[in-house]
Amino acid sequence: MTSSTIVKVDQVSKSYRLGQVSVPALKNVAVDIHGGEFTALIGASGSGKSTLLNMIGCIDNPDTGKVWIQGVDVGTLNDNAKSDLRNQKIGFIFQSFNLVPVLSVFENVELPLLINHQISKAERRQRVEEALKDVGLETLANNRPDQLSGGQRQRAAIARALAGHPVLVLADEPTANLDSDNSNRIIDLMLQLNKKKNVTFLFSTHDEKLMGRVNRIIHIKDGVITP
Amino acid sequence: MMHFCMIAFKNLLRNVKRNLATGSAIAFGFCGVLMLGGYANRVQNYLATYTVYVIHTGHLALFAPNGMENFDFKPKNHSLSPQTQAAIENILKSDPNVEFFERQLWGAGLVGNGCVSLPFIAKGIEPETDKKIYSHPMVRRWMPQFAPILKGRELWNYPSSLGGVALSRRLARGLGKTSVHEDFPPGQVVLVDCASPDARQKFGEDANVQFLVGSWEGSINALDGEVVSLFTTGFDETDSSAIMASTEYLQRLYDTNYLGRYAIWLKHPGRLPETRERIRARLSEVGEKVDIYDWDDQRMSPYYFGTVNFLDSLVGFISVVMGVVILFSVLNSTTMTILERSQEIGTYRALGFRRSQVRNLFVLESVWLGLLALLVGAILGVVVIGAINASKIIYYPPGASDGLQLVLILNPIFSLLAALTAMLLTIAGTWVVASSRLRQMPANLLSGVAR
Known part of the structure; x- marks a missing residue:
């Protein structure tokens, strides 16, 4: 693992039970993600993209193999330590935005910062405002998610992922629920933030059109990384 | 947060x-x-409130040894002697948590109007204590409508020499004593010919009743009483036989200077256990053995x-x-x-x-x-x-x-x-x-x- 390696996945396997049958989702996957990369994880539906993102995001445990985040073997961490790691190092963007409907955009972006006690109230406010400015939603800060368009909601979700100043942002099919115009805008925004803030992005997609816009592509098929 | x-x-x-x-x-x-x-x-x-105040149980009841169980059968052997009474009263008067206390006696016998006699159960209380209970804050608070007297006036309104008694309503009806002392001129006693057709009407023309009891010494004793009030006990069962009189009157009736028990009311009922033990210890110091019961003891207040x-x-x-x-x-x-x-x-x-x-x-x-x-x-x-x-x-x-x-x-x-x-x-x-x-x-x- 080099000093710029943010994520190291080593021989990770994962299967799911489907009734009496065990269905393999990942088979001995090994991959490194380096700082500042803008990486697309491409594969068909059911290929194992989301499962790999879940392993890297520490929201699921592999059956075998190990995952390191900035040199920390996440398999050695207890649940609280994994939560803290997610809060401080990883930002998540979801396909269906997953904003809390009763909170304003500002409050949604502020949410992960509320549990980080190292951040003061003033800094929290400043980070939220900065994140909203970065995604162009500063004027909609007081709106609730149901008052936003799909693209605006995903931008709010990106602001929430970035507000904690993570070293890695994981995005699971971030454009799947958007039309092509909004999809392009979201990818542009992520690219822009990747360059401006040097945040590492790893996102899954099955949209082959995006291949030309990223600086690294990982193909996954039937739970195996393919060249 | x-x-x-x-x-x-x-x-x-x-x-x-x-x-x-x-x-x-x-x-x-x-x-x-x-x-x-x-x-x-x-x-x-x-x-x-009914148990402690209205029926004169007190917070504590002080009996001669085994008095609660046996007084009704052998009152002479299980009552409080004048010497014990003096010791008890001396201690109660000086106890910091005793609000007031009462000398009590009770007994049974026959009460008649000259022609008809009915059984009674009499309770001897001290009229001045009864007066305190009527105006006690606890009674005012929890039983504001408390008014057991249906006719006439309470015992404390009359001198003890009158021999005033209060009859429960159904007993009074049985004796034809539906009027009370204050309804008649002083000293009015009507002689009734029991065989005359208007005898029943005549019973109600004076407030005099006659008590007949077996004295503690084994002889028969009789005493006149003046009905000063009619009252209700609140229960049908006891409204046909209950009588209230002063303890002094009942002592005369039963020809004794002994008492059945002391009822003790406390200033701070929450401090009942320590008060009880203090009284017991002080009586023991002066050589008096007594039984003391709390008001909520099942044997003292089975209804409550x-x-x-x-x-x-x-x-x-x-x-x-x-x-x-x-x-x-x-x-x-x-x-x-x-x-x-x-x-x-x-x-x-x-x-x-x-x-x-x-x-x-x-x-x-x-x-x-x-x-x-x-x-x-x-x-x-x-x-x-x-x-x-x-x-x-x-x-x-x-x-x-x-x-x-x-x-x-x-x-x-x-x-x-x-x-x-x-x-x-x-x-x-x-x-x-x-x-x-x-x-x-x-x-x-x-x-x-x-x-």
């Missing part, structure tokens, strides 16, 4: 119908418990003891049923809510919320729901209790000769405990359901495959 309280409150508005249903179960349950507690509180205090135990069981049972209803409502509602919001829980977890932090969010929602529901339940309870009290509903307790107004009086401590219990059940229900869901991996919650 403020943020999480705010988030929890906002989340309450997400499923208004379900939260209204759960809140209603809590509110109505709490209102019901408040009413039940109000009823039990009133009945318990009413009965306690039985009724309150029954009431406590009833209130306890209904409270448990209401608690179970609240718990199941909360469990049902929380289970539905948490199932519906699995993806949101997964999102919180992915954002770095610990299991305990997410669980606390749901618990806070329940706290809000519980607090609002309890507030509504309390307001509803106060309104309903006020309406019931204002409607002056009369009910008839078993054996009572008169109806009693249904009055509910909120018990602040019981209400607070009920609210705390409802709150704890609400929190516990949410805690259990949320904890169970949060055992799932965040990825499963996000994808909706969590079971």
